[in-house]
Amino acid sequence: MATSKIDDPRVIEFDVRTDEMLINMGPQHPSTHGVLRLVLRSDGEVVSDVEPHLGYLHRCAEKIGENLTARQWIPYTDRMDYLAAMNMNLGWSLVIEKLIEYDLPERGRHLRVIISEMGRIASHLVAMGTYGLDLGSFTPFLYGFRERERILNLFEEVCGARLTYSYLTPGGATADLPSGWTDKCREFLTQFKEVIPELHTLLTTNSIFVSRTAGIGVMSARMAIDYGCTGPVLRGSGVYHDLRFHGEERYTEMYDGYVFDVICADPETGKYPESNYEFHGDKLDYPEIPRQAILGDCWHRFYVRMLEVVQSVRLIEQAIEKYEATSGDWGKPIKLIQKLPAKEAYMETEAPRGQMGFYVVGNGDSIPWRVRARSSSFCNLSVTAPLCQGILLADIPAIVGSLDVVMGEIDR
């Protein structure tokens, strides 16, 4: 909370009186991504302080989790990050599996890679599209949703739902992939690869977009770490950290045998890693980094997401092959009333928005004694206040949008 400046004994001078305004941005505001409420202190267009207020979407999900069995809580995880519900399911499943020391069959492992990476693409497409909306460009949103719809169609075939899937569960998944699904998935990937350059043209390389995002909301690597930022927000600041590489073994072993890059600029050179991935028949060609862009600004955060989508495509392509090569059990769900040992388990996974951690304490009953979630968006949002000082009003959507927060995950 910004302290009152009335008794501030700084130099007093005469000036034309323009009022400082205290403005409520949200919770009903088109660009606060749900029900985020920002209280702005502004002098004309210049915003001096921003204070985020939370809690408008609080649904006691964690407390509910302490009254349900592990599998019953899966639908509640769907409603946390509702744009990447598959990855939420995965996080909870993994932590329960860690608690009960369950080992997933190999087919299920590849299935999970396919599904979670598809979820990542779907989520990043929304992030990309809504970021366009935040900056006043409507078309990328529709383009993003067109591709997302294709993914949702595939998800619908898998589990019958388009938003809240409850598909991945502790023990594996509720069902195996339907026959012929992988071919459709391949078809989607080929189509999607053709669309990515379009999206780059619409936003990444658009000069107005660059001028709106490059050099805005610059966050140093130090600051990103201090505030506990994770995911693309952290990597956008040049911190080489991705739980798919650096996470717990139980999580990283899911990606054993996969080849992909962590998208993160080298802080020394400012260059992104050279990829040897064949994309579109040619070697993957990143759009050039604009001159104005500074490592850690809004543009880099956006760019990291755009490139991560390509890496997800790459992972899915490999995963489909591996999935088809293996046969047998995909990992049947655990029992609905599976007893949880009196231990604690905590695990973080790399969700699209950052590290999503779940914490569970069992007490021998099938209902966990304690359930907590560590939200990536929550930590990412915490940098809003320091980043939004002395900026213009129009930069607030640009900065908040680049953090890509989902209020369902923050408030839980």
Next chain:
Amino acid sequence: MDLIAVAWPYWHQFFFVLFAATAIGFGFGVLLSKNVVRMAFYLVLSLGSTAGLFFLAGAEFVGAMQLMIYVGGTMVLLIFGVMLTAQKDFINMDTHTQDWILATIVGGSLLMVLLFGAFGSEDWKTPQDITDAEVQATKEATPLGLALTGIRVDTLGESTDAVAEGKSGYLMPFIIVSIHLLVVLIGAAYMARTKKLSHATDDKSSRAKLMLFKMEHEEEQLEEEQYVVTHRAKSALNPLDSENED
């Protein structure tokens, strides 16, 4: 048909009365209104009606000028009004009796100067011999418009020496009005000025003050932190805690 043709004297007479009435009416509106923004709005309407008079007289250029400069200028006034009157005490301006008296004296003397300037030039005192028929036939007031911009239209045929000698049409009254507006603007800015915190802390004394200020408030902050620490509830029920104690 004759009735239609004769019943009303002239159609532009009607519009002249209309525009003149709106101009004067909204002029009084400016005087009597208490809200700054409404004043500016009435002023816009008054000036717009004046532009209408110019158009009616066929002086399109002067009319468009009137719209562009005066109405556009009032827009800036309006913006100032909006920006400066965000505070409650400025939204409604109550005028006291002494203000009225003072304003009448100042405004009246300015009006006197204005009238004197307007009727001062010899050639304009006596109306020229223009028949009604001629006035009707031309329907134009370009000479008037030119006179307002400082050209002696009545002496155009002779030479331009008159302009050089300073007898330049209505320019003088025009400038008086402009100065009047300027005075009003300065007055508005003066009324609206305030003590404002400066963010420039370059000189040493203010820096010292700033440091003192921070030091004073440091204790408060520490107290706050302390409060949070002491009041945080310890979770005694946690089985893991009890495990550790055992």
Next chain:
Amino acid sequence: MADFIDYLFGIDDSWFSYLVAALVAAVLILHVVAVGALLFIWMERKISGRIQDRLGPTRVGGKFGWLQTLADGIKLIAKEDITPDLADRFLFKIAPYIGLAASYAAFIALPFADGVVGQHLNTAVFFVLAVLGLEVFSVILAGYASGSKWSLFGAMREAAQVVSYEVPLGMCVVVPVMICGTMNLTTIANMQSGFFTNWLVFNDPFTFLTAIIYFTCATAGVNRAPFDLAEAESELVAGFHTEYSGLRWSLFFMAEYSSMFIVSALASILFFGGPHGPIPIADILGLLPTENLGSGSAQAFNENADGFFAAMNVQVMIARVLGVGNLILKGVIGVTLMMWIRWSFPRLRIDQVMTMCLKYCVPLAAIGFIGATAWQYLDLPTGNALVDAPRYEHHEMWTDGLSKNESDVEAEAEAVESVEEVQTPHANDKVTDASSVTVKTVPVSVEKGGDQ
């Protein structure tokens, strides 16, 4: 028109005929505004739909959803007209009408074809700009009167933006005015008749530059994306019209769309030949020979009844309909371009909008202006042949005495020529060289730009 009605009823200079004439013109223009808004909103939906890979409206009115806007209009009329508690009720209610009135009034001086114009004005260019500039009032008043901080933000942004962009806009408009030597839109359009190479945009490289700058500034001036900061929905909810609903809200949109059309139409008249198509079909078919027009088309239409009947033959009518079609088509193309831009680009920030105006548009407009001036002065080859085009001047009585003092022999000679060409409406008038009027007006309008 009034003279025609006088003639029809056998009356002389009656208020009745003026009233009828004014009403006819007003109703026709109202149709351009209202039907135009209907069409443009439908177009906007269709175009944005196609750009975004979707269909847009498809159902209302049978195919293509062409009645969608009308249906929405009925819905808007039926909606409750809400005035917020904190609003200044009087100003809040009157603000939308001011905006609509301003953009409606600008149509008065806009010639749709030679002679198809609400009111002939010698200073039509200036008039249109001045009246369009008043539209910003409605935004400021709406923003202030709404009693909402977002509305206030929108109003302040709009004010800053429009006031700044009027400077380069005015400078761009001066270029065609200077080349043609008149501020009369009909004359400017007529001077570009013939093949499209005669358009002023192809006059010289500087006019080409000016045309581009004009369009940019016009887009900013009518508050369209990427300059639509006053209603930036991602920042200001809906900007100045946040608190409006129902009919009043739709009036803002009618004003916006009609001013979009009017700046496009102005662009087409100033730079792209106006009612004269890329190929002069009317000329090729022989619809516009001099004998059809009487002597000097525009005043024949406007000034007296005989002239009106002289111009009332079918061939000239067809030519005028073609002209009106041409101008509307060009205006619609301009509006489509604005829509295309809107749905493709992100929005600029307020400081970037200002930078663009002051650092790029103003200097470029100045370069265009100076360059075009130099081009004319040095008499370099131009892409068009403006000299032969017919001129229409609504001349003033006082210039009678002035022309005798002109020392310029050429001007005298031209004046004599034009006496032969142009039929004078009043017996005591004498036509003089137009340049003596326009040379005066040009610097004045430049100063005007500088003032603001």
